[in-house]
Amino acid sequence: MIIKNLFPEIDLIMNEELRNKVTQALEKAINLGGWDEKDLHSIPFTLLIPELIEENLTPKISIIDHIRAVTQMCIATYEKYEKLGLGDNLNKDELVAGGLLHDVGKFVEYERDANSRIIQNAAGKILRHPAQGLELVYEFDLPLAVKQAIIFHSKEGDKINRLPEVEIIHRCDFLCFEPIKKIYEHKKTERV
Numbered sequence: 001m002i003i004k005n006l007f008p009e010i011d012l013i014m015n016e017e018l019r020n021k022v023t024q025a026l027e028k029a030i031n032l033g034g035w036d037e038k039d040l041h042s043i044p045f046t047l048l049i050p051e052l053i054e055e056n057l058t059p060k061i062s063i064i065d066h067i068r069a070v071t072q073m074c075i076a077t078y079e080k081y082e083k084l085g086l087g088d089n090l091n092k093d094e095l096v097a098g099g100l101l102h103d104v105g106k107f108v109e110y111e112r113d114a115n116s117r118i119i120q121n122a123a124g125k126i127l128r129h130p131a132q133g134l135e136l137v138y139e140f141d142l143p144l145a146v147k148q149a150i151i152f153h154s155k156e157g158d159k160i161n162r163l164p165e166v167e168i169i170h171r172c173d174f175l176c177f178e179p180i181k182k183i184y185e186h187k188k189t190e191r192v
């Protein structure tokens with residue numbers, strides 16, 4: 001499995017050491033989760049929108065689609081900040097790395113049940129992917145902003161003073177969740 005083919009945005013990280021660490025962390029998570037390449041596209045990005053999952057159990061938006069979309073939204077935001085003269089205030093490499101790794105813990109938070117459905121596993125229910133993700137990357141000595149993106153991108157970070165890069169990742173992550181949830185809720189009420 002070639003991680004860079006799954007996540008081409010990795011190549012936008014200019015620092016070679018960070019680029020390699022991000023690649024290795026994603027590879028470790030996917031291997032620990034026991035997923036093969038075909039499986040990856042069958043993992044939904046969330047279990048909170050049941051309508052996302054087709055009858056044949058394929059998700060309309062996979063975890064891979066989500067991670068890439070959030071990272072691309074982060075890059076688009078960075079480009080707007082650059083136009084506002086604020087680009088120098090953000091670490092673009094760490095923003096891209098944080099976008100790519102924010103949900104790294106989901107590869108170990110989820111598992112497939114006996115009916116082939118993707119579910120949250122026992123550890124996932126107790127720890128959730130932010131904590132599982134941080135535990136998983138300990139050996140890579142990632143920059144603090146990337147570690148903060150992993151552990152505090154979601155509701156766990158609501159009382160935390162997020163770094164600017166992590167604030168962008170958090171908001172792009174929710175942009176790639178809340179409106180999607182509303183789209184499917186709306187579709188459901190239309191049907192009733």
Ligand SMILES: [Fe+2]
Binds near residue numbers: 070173
């Ligand atoms: Fe996410």
